[in-house]
Amino acid sequence: MTEPASAPDAASPTAPSGVSRRRLLGAAGAGALAVGAAGVGGYAVGHAAEDPGEPGQSSYAFGGRHQAGIVTPAQDRLHFAAFDVTSESRDDLILLLRAWTAAARAMTSGRPVGEGVPTSYDAPPDDTGEALDLDASGLTLTFGFGPTLFERDGKPRFGLGGKQPAALRELPHFPADKLDPARSNGDLCVQACAHDPQVAVHAIRNLSRIAFGTAAMRWAQLGFGRTSSTSTAQATPRNLFGFKDGTANLKSQDREGVEEFVWVGEGDDPRADWLAGGTYLVARRINMQIETWDRSSLREQEALVGRDREEGAPLSGGTEFTEPDFDLQGREGPLVGLNSHVRLAHPSQNKGVKMLRRGYNFTDGSNALGRLDAGLFFVAFVRDPDVHYIPMQTRLSAQDGLMEYLQHTGSGLWAVPPGVRRRTGFVGDTLFA
Ligand SMILES: C=CC1=C(C)c2cc3[nH]c(cc4nc(cc5[nH]c(cc1n2)c(C)c5CCC(=O)O)C(CCC(=O)O)=C4C)c(C)c3C=C
Numbered sequence: 001m002t003e004p005a006s007a008p009d010a011a012s013p014t015a016p017s018g019v020s021r022r023r024l025l026g027a028a029g030a031g032a033l034a035v036g037a038a039g040v041g042g043y044a045v046g047h048a049a050e051d052p053g054e055p056g057q058s059s060y061a062f063g064g065r066h067q068a069g070i071v072t073p074a075q076d077r078l079h080f081a082a083f084d085v086t087s088e089s090r091d092d093l094i095l096l097l098r099a100w101t102a103a104a105r106a107m108t109s110g111r112p113v114g115e116g117v118p119t120s121y122d123a124p125p126d127d128t129g130e131a132l133d134l135d136a137s138g139l140t141l142t143f144g145f146g147p148t149l150f151e152r153d154g155k156p157r158f159g160l161g162g163k164q165p166a167a168l169r170e171l172p173h174f175p176a177d178k179l180d181p182a183r184s185n186g187d188l189c190v191q192a193c194a195h196d197p198q199v200a201v202h203a204i205r206n207l208s209r210i211a212f213g214t215a216a217m218r219w220a221q222l223g224f225g226r227t228s229s230t231s232t233a234q235a236t237p238r239n240l241f242g243f244k245d246g247t248a249n250l251k252s253q254d255r256e257g258v259e260e261f262v263w264v265g266e267g268d269d270p271r272a273d274w275l276a277g278g279t280y281l282v283a284r285r286i287n288m289q290i291e292t293w294d295r296s297s298l299r300e301q302e303a304l305v306g307r308d309r310e311e312g313a314p315l316s317g318g319t320e321f322t323e324p325d326f327d328l329q330g331r332e333g334p335l336v337g338l339n340s341h342v343r344l345a346h347p348s349q350n351k352g353v354k355m356l357r358r359g360y361n362f363t364d365g366s367n368a369l370g371r372l373d374a375g376l377f378f379v380a381f382v383r384d385p386d387v388h389y390i391p392m393q394t395r396l397s398a399q400d401g402l403m404e405y406l407q408h409t410g411s412g413l414w415a416v417p418p419g420v421r422r423r424t425g426f427v428g429d430t431l432f433a
């Protein structure tokens with residue numbers, strides 16, 4: 001499988017809005033010539049590639065120092081998938097990552113997989129076709145490596161044993177976890193985010209098809225209505241409890257915060273130099289007891305969150321972006337209650353820790369009792385899960401008043417390698433160097 005020579009790596013929008021992948025095909029030849037002049041295989045990424053972009057862009061660059069889909073503004077739709085590698089061959093795994101890279105470059109630029117060049121009328125087409133008339137729709141594809149890619153049942157895999165980051169372990173059991181193994185973990189993960197759900201689903205479907213014979217999908221999750229803003233240019237969305245979610249999130253404009261809390265630094269882990277410029281992705285499928293919540297009073301709802309529902313302001317007063325005052329007392333104790341979510345998740349109560357949340361609402365039909373199988377597919381990107389996620393989750397699971405209405409049903413942790421920096425590179429190439 002060869003990479004498309006016309007794959008753009010610059011940070012700027014790569015496809016004009018509204019240009020379908022059919023029309024882009026016609027321009028592919030000219031693009032190939034331009035790349036030839038720039039030098040195929042050379043480093044193509046300059047400083048501008050660090051720009052996370054604006055909300056609503058029709059496309060985001062695939063290559064760069066960091067993978068897209070982390071600090072790029074959260075799109076409205078998600079299709080997340082975890083895969084298990086079924087081959088034990090290192091070469092097969094590398095071939096898969098190369099093929100995924102080529103497909104990801106094409107799809108994130110609004111071009112079909114295989115560049116639309118028919119192989120044979122008697123063979124299945126390279127691209128499944130359902131996105132042919134759609135543009136790139138801001139598609140980002142973010143790839144991660146799970147602990148079991150490095151070692152399974154005590155045995156190293158793919159010659160990667162010595163390279164497993166110390167923090168890349170299955171997440172511990174947290175109080176009240178009710179995890180379904182069929183919705184948890186996986187050797188690989190792919191987060192596909194787009195403005196249009198059909199584009200996100202098309203991407204996962206095609207990556208899964210390409211993986212046939214080397215990796216199989218273990219589980220997947222669809223999401224809608226992003227539950228976090230990752231850019232100050234975005235309005236704060238609402239979760240299925242009806243509250244604004246993402247107000248105090250780490251935003252891409254906070255460059256220092258992102259460096260400190262999201263990107264793995266050189267020397268963070270001597271066993272995992274390859275991860276510098278990458279991060280860790282934590283996913284938790286959290287069911288929300290919607291019907292019980294809907295029967296609770298507004299007073300109870302706001303007390304458990306620690307903010308008012310209408311505006312998202314802290315109960316200590318002010319407006320949405322006012323810092324909560326945890327010392328301010330009311331008649332029955334602190335106005336932002338001791339078991340409120342916002343107090344327990346605030347950096348001041350967590351040794352200054354922040355995280356970049358990038359989750360989505362989900363509904364997966366209803367259960368046998370006629371209740372919605374719905375909730376929040378929580379996704380966070382952290383520099384070190386042992387410091388920036390596990391301690392906070394431990395406290396929330398044990399003390400957060402919201403937990404009465406929540407049940408964690410799926411879980412996973414993946415190391416997210418840095419972005420692809422060379423035109424001849426592939427996702428995770430620093431790990432296999
Ligand atoms: C371990 C981390 C977190 C989990 C799991 C989590 C689940 C979860 N959160 C809400 C609703 C809200 N969360 C809010 C803020 C907030 N949540 C976390 C972490 C986890 N949430 C953090 C770090 C913060 C920011 C705290 C701060 O700095 O003030 C809010 C308030 C608005 C906001 O700032 O985003 C809401 C509402 C639900 C419903 C949920 C599980 C389903």
Ligand SMILES: [Fe+2]
Nearest residue numbers: 245341342345
């Ligand atoms: Fe939260």
